[in-house]
Amino acid sequence: MLANLAIATQNVGLPQYLTLGAILFVVGLIGVLVRRNTLVILMSIELMLNAVNVIMVAFSRFSGTLDGQINVFFVMAIAASEAAIGLALAVSIFRQFKGINIRFFENLKG
Amino acid sequence: MLIDVSGLLFYLLAGLAMASALSVVLVSNPIYSALSLALTMLSVSGLFFHLEAYFLAGVQLIVYAGAVVILFVMVLMLFDLKEEKKAFSGGLISFMFKVILAGLFLGVVSSVIGWTFKGTPTPRQALQDGTAQTKELAIRLFSEHLISFELTGVLLLVVLVGAIVLAKAKGGTHAR
Amino acid sequence: MGADQFEIAVNLLKLIVIFLAMVQLVPILVWAERRGSAFIQNRLGPNRVGPLGLLQLLADAIKFIFKEQFIPANAKPFLFKAAPVIALVPAALAFAAIPLSTPVEVSTFELFGRAWGPYVFEIQTVHMNVGIIYILGVSSLGAYGLLTAGWASGNKYSLLGALRACAQMVSYELALGLSIVGALILYGTFSLNEMVQLQEGPLAFAWFGKQVTVGWLPNWGIIFQPLGAVLFLTAAFAESNRLPFDLPEAEGELVAGFHTEYGGFKMLLFFMGEYGHMLVSSALFVIFFLGGYGIPFLTQDTVFQSLLNNGFSPTVSSLLTSLVFLISFLMKVFFFLWFFIWVRWTLPRFRYDKLMDLGWKTMLPWGLMNLFVTAIAVYVMNRG
Numbered sequence: 001m002l003a004n005l006a007i008a009t010q011n012v013g014l015p016q017y018l019t020l021g022a023i024l025f026v027v028g029l030i031g032v033l034v035r036r037n038t039l040v041i042l043m044s045i046e047l048m049l050n051a052v053n054v055i056m057v058a059f060s061r062f063s064g065t066l067d068g069q070i071n072v073f074f075v076m077a078i079a080a081s082e083a084a085i086g087l088a089l090a091v092s093i094f095r096q097f098k099g100i101n102i103r104f105f106e107n108l109k110g
Numbered sequence: 111m112l113i114d115v116s117g118l119l120f121y122l123l124a125g126l127a128m129a130s131a132l133s134v135v136l137v138s139n140p141i142y143s144a145l146s147l148a149l150t151m152l153s154v155s156g157l158f159f160h161l162e163a164y165f166l167a168g169v170q171l172i173v174y175a176g177a178v179v180i181l182f183v184m185v186l187m188l189f190d191l192k193e194e195k196k197a198f199s200g201g202l203i204s205f206m207f208k209v210i211l212a213g214l215f216l217g218v219v220s221s222v223i224g225w226t227f228k229g230t231p232t233p234r235q236a237l238q239d240g241t242a243q244t245k246e247l248a249i250r251l252f253s254e255h256l257i258s259f260e261l262t263g264v265l266l267l268v269v270l271v272g273a274i275v276l277a278k279a280k281g282g283t284h285a286r
Numbered sequence: 287m288g289a290d291q292f293e294i295a296v297n298l299l300k301l302i303v304i305f306l307a308m309v310q311l312v313p314i315l316v317w318a319e320r321r322g323s324a325f326i327q328n329r330l331g332p333n334r335v336g337p338l339g340l341l342q343l344l345a346d347a348i349k350f351i352f353k354e355q356f357i358p359a360n361a362k363p364f365l366f367k368a369a370p371v372i373a374l375v376p377a378a379l380a381f382a383a384i385p386l387s388t389p390v391e392v393s394t395f396e397l398f399g400r401a402w403g404p405y406v407f408e409i410q411t412v413h414m415n416v417g418i419i420y421i422l423g424v425s426s427l428g429a430y431g432l433l434t435a436g437w438a439s440g441n442k443y444s445l446l447g448a449l450r451a452c453a454q455m456v457s458y459e460l461a462l463g464l465s466i467v468g469a470l471i472l473y474g475t476f477s478l479n480e481m482v483q484l485q486e487g488p489l490a491f492a493w494f495g496k497q498v499t500v501g502w503l504p505n506w507g508i509i510f511q512p513l514g515a516v517l518f519l520t521a522a523f524a525e526s527n528r529l530p531f532d533l534p535e536a537e538g539e540l541v542a543g544f545h546t547e548y549g550g551f552k553m554l555l556f557f558m559g560e561y562g563h564m565l566v567s568s569a570l571f572v573i574f575f576l577g578g579y580g581i582p583f584l585t586q587d588t589v590f591q592s593l594l595n596n597g598f599s600p601t602v603s604s605l606l607t608s609l610v611f612l613i614s615f616l617m618k619v620f621f622f623l624w625f626f627i628w629v630r631w632t633l634p635r636f637r638y639d640k641l642m643d644l645g646w647k648t649m650l651p652w653g654l655m656n657l658f659v660t661a662i663a664v665y666v667m668n669r670g
Contacts, residue, residue, distance in 0.1 A: 002113075009117030015227040017161075019220055020124045024131050024150075026216040031135035033208040036199045039186060040140050043147050046178065047131055050154050053170075061161045066247055069166055070255060073247075076173055077262045081269035083178045087185050088276035094189055102199065115290075141437065145365075148430060155423070164416040165476075171423025172463070177456060180429050184452055187437050187445060244416070244476065 017058035024051035038093065038100040042086040049079045120160055127153035144183045151175035165244045300411050301382070308381050312561045313343035319627050326631045353550035360440025361547065369438055370548065370555035373431025377562025379424045382411035384569045385479045387579050387612035388586050391604045409608060410479075417478040418470070418570075422463055425525065425566065429455045431559060436544040447543030450638060451527055457645040458524035458531075464653035465517035468660040469507055469574050481507075482578030486585050492667045504582035508575040513656045515575045517649055522567035524645065526560055529630040531641060568622035572615065579615035586611070 024047060031044025053072045060068025094100050130153065133146035151174045158167035198205055251259055317332075317340060324331030332339035357366055387409040394404055414420050429452045436448020473481045489503040491510070508515045524531040545556050572578060580586075589610055593603035636644070 006113045009121065010114040012114075012117040012120045013227075015223050016120065016124075017157075018223045020127065020157075022216055022219045022223070023128055026212050026219075027128070027131040027135055029215070030209060030212045033212070034198050034200075034205055035135065037140050039182060040134075040143050043134055043143060043182060046147065046174075047134060047150065050151065050174070054154055054157055057158055057161050057163045057166060061163065066243070066250060069163055069247060070250060072163075072166055073169075073251065074255075074258060074262060076169065077266065080173055080178050081266055083181065084269050084273045085276070087181055088273040090185065091277045100189065145430075145434070152427075164414075165419060168416050168419030168423045172419070172426055172459075176423060176426025176429070176459070180426075180433070180452060180456060183430075183433050184449055187433065187449060 014058060014062045018055060021051045021055035021058070024048075024054065036102050038090050038102055039087075041102065042083060042090070045086075046079060046083060049075060116160070120157070123153050123156045123160065127157065141183065141186050144179060144186055147182065148175055148179045151179055163243075165247060296407070297411070304382065304386075304411050305378055308378060308562055308565060309558060311565060312558050313347065315561050315564075315623060315627075316346075316557070317343050318624065319630075322624065322627045323631045326628070347554070350551050350554045355550055355552070358440055358547050362438045362440070365434050365438035366547075367552070369431055369435035370552045370559070372434055373428065373559035374555050374562065376424050376427040376431070377559050377566060379427075380421045380566045381562060381569070383414050383417050383421055383478065384566065384573065385410045385413075385482060385578065386615055387608045390608045391600070393600045395601070409612065413479065414477070416476045418466065418476050421566070421570065422459070422466075425563070426456075426459050428525075428559070428563060431556075432544050435548070435556070439544070439547040441547055444544050444546050447546070451544055454524060454527070454531065454641060454645070457642060458521045458649075461517060461645055461649040461653055462521035462525060464650065464657065465514045465521060466574065467653075468514045468656045469511050471657075471660050471664055472507070472510055478573050478578075482573060482580060485577040486580055488583070494667060495669065504577060504580075506575060506577045506582075511575065511656070511660070513652065514660075515571070517653055517656065518571060518574065521649065522571065523626070523629070524641075526563040526567060526626075528560075528564065528626055530633040530636050532630075532635060564623060564626050565619070568619045568626070569615075571622055572618045576618055579611040581611070581614045 028044045028047035028051060031047065032041050035041055035044065053075055056068040056072050056075075058068075060066060060072075090100050127150055130146045130149040134143045134150060137143050137146065151170065155167045155170040155175065158164075158170055320342070321331040321339065332342040335342045335345050357363055385408070389409065390407040392402075392405045392407065394401055396402075432448050432451045432455070436444045436446075436451075439445070469481075470476070473484055475481065475484075485505050485507060487505050489500040489505050489509060491498055503509060523529075545553060548556060586607060589607045590603055593606055594600065596603075598606065
């Protein structure tokens with residue numbers, strides 16, 4: 001068992017990072033599909049964006065270029081601004097409906 | 111027959127990231143969700159340090175873990191929500207259906223990864239050290255990607271104004 | 287016994303020793319605060335326990351440890367107990383990356399029949415190339431301790447205090463980061479060790495293309511970036527929630543803000559976190575603007591050579607050089623800690639909306655202006 005652990009830890013390469021990114025992405029996806037609280041849905045979206053960041057930095061590291069890191073820079077800036085707008089929207093929804101359950105948005109009217 | 115410490119570190123950080131990500135999605139109380147998200151951001155920052163992207167790791171700590179998630183936690187604490195009776199939409203069947211679909215998607219992606227990389231492990235290319243990397247990053251950001259950079263600045267300004275307009279109470283800060 | 291295990295053992299030892307040093311500084315600071323505030327307010331401070339009241343803090347620590355640890359009925363138990371630890375950890379993590387002195391070089395020596403090779407001990411826990419980015423990132427995690435404490439107390443006043451404290455901390459983090467960028471442009475590196483190395487020797491700068499050296503001033507950052515230094519000091523006050531920015535824990539308004547419901551050992555941990563933040567801010571100010579562990583008009587090589595010429599072996603003279611510079615660093619940091627205490631008992635408190643106005647409407651524009659002027663000056667002076 002210890003030999004297997006040794007082999008596993010010596011071979012950490014690109015596929016391990018990609019699998020981790022895929023798992024984080026799918027967990028975020030489940031969060032968006034399953035939860036009712038608007039803010040938890042926004043948090044799951046942040047989780048998906050982080051998974052993509054991990055994948056891009058892993059690719060950038062294993063190919064020796066910096067393109068992935070530049071992309072991550074922009075993704076971080078855009079994710080932060082999207083989180084800010086989402087929170088502002090959540091605050092105004094709370095003021096109107098006294099709750100932030102997603103069932104308040106099921107109808108297009110109002 | 112030695113355990114490679116750096117590989118062990120990867121598995122520890124990855125395990126922490128996955129456990130806290132699951133906790134974000136599955137815990138009912140949204141504040142615990144937000145604090146687990148902070149832990150996820152911290153482990154992703156650790157993964158960036160492991161991938162030798164030092165500047166991005168620091169920026170992840172400053173921007174994500176130290177500002178965005180704090181904003182989430184502050185807004186949640188202001189709302190003071192009572193525990194929702196149903197934190198998950200739909201019943202058990204709909205929940206299982208969504209999880210199975212997402213699991214199928216994960217299965218497809220993982221098998222593609224495994225099929226692409228089977229056989230020889232990927233060699234690591236050489237990378238410059240921390241400060242030279244940041245300098246290189248800055249040069250490319252300001253020369254090749256200048257338009258994207260300036261547009262991101264404009265986007266942040268628009269978001270700043272928009273967030274204030276959306277969240278403002280009628281009558282300003284001292285309204286009743 | 288491989289080299290790996292030796293490295294791990296050395297790092298573990300440094301981690302423990304430097305963390306304990308930071309924790310032991312807290313009783314000294316509290317003593318200085320109580321005697322210093324008494325001196326400013328024209329009264330005596332604690333002077334019964336031990337000479338000059340120095341053992342007062344030992345008595346207080348024993349009292350804290352033996353107090354009953356209670357949890358209020360409305361509190362969430364796990365987060366309530368975890369919050370003081372979450373408040374202490376970022377300060378400890380940030381202090382780990384600060385260079386305290388010159389490295390000690392141990393040359394080869396014979397012991398137990400084996401040659402123990404040359405080794406360099408750095409007097410800091412972790413040598414980071416992106417030191418300042420790491421420290422800024424980790425200090426911003428300090429807000430989690432406040433939020434968790436305020437919310438887990440189950441008390442509306444604590445929650446209000448915590449939200450105010452957190453909003454203040456996040457706003458002033460921006461000013462903190464911006465005030466440093468001018469200095470970063472000048473030094474051209476993120477690594478704190480290199481910044482200290484660059485501040486050695488007499489004042490030397492480029493003036494429209496020519497190199498000018500002023501022999502009677504040290505090459506310190508505060509001469510190049512006075513506005514940045516003032517902004518950094520102000521933002522550091524706000525980051526550690528010290529007066530004049532301590533409305534979140536204002537006595538008399540919110541009882542004690544986010545740590546109202548805490549007593550005994552947990553309160554001690556909060557204090558350690560707050561003083562740890564003060565220590566890290568003072569150390570950063572000294573490194574950026576006052577030459578770090580350097581002594582003006584004395585470089586590291588001069589001291590090392592003079593010790594060697596006095597007949598000490600290279601190992602011992604390296605150790606003594608390191609000790610000299612450590613004392614110099616500690617003296618500068620203690621001066622700034624005293625400055626923190628002095629300001630606390632002299633200035634009145636800011637009103638909350640004026641506090642936020644100062645952070646966003648005054649410090650941000652001044653920081654940006656500092657950045658522009660520095661960047662333009664560096665470009666023009668280097669080109670001539």
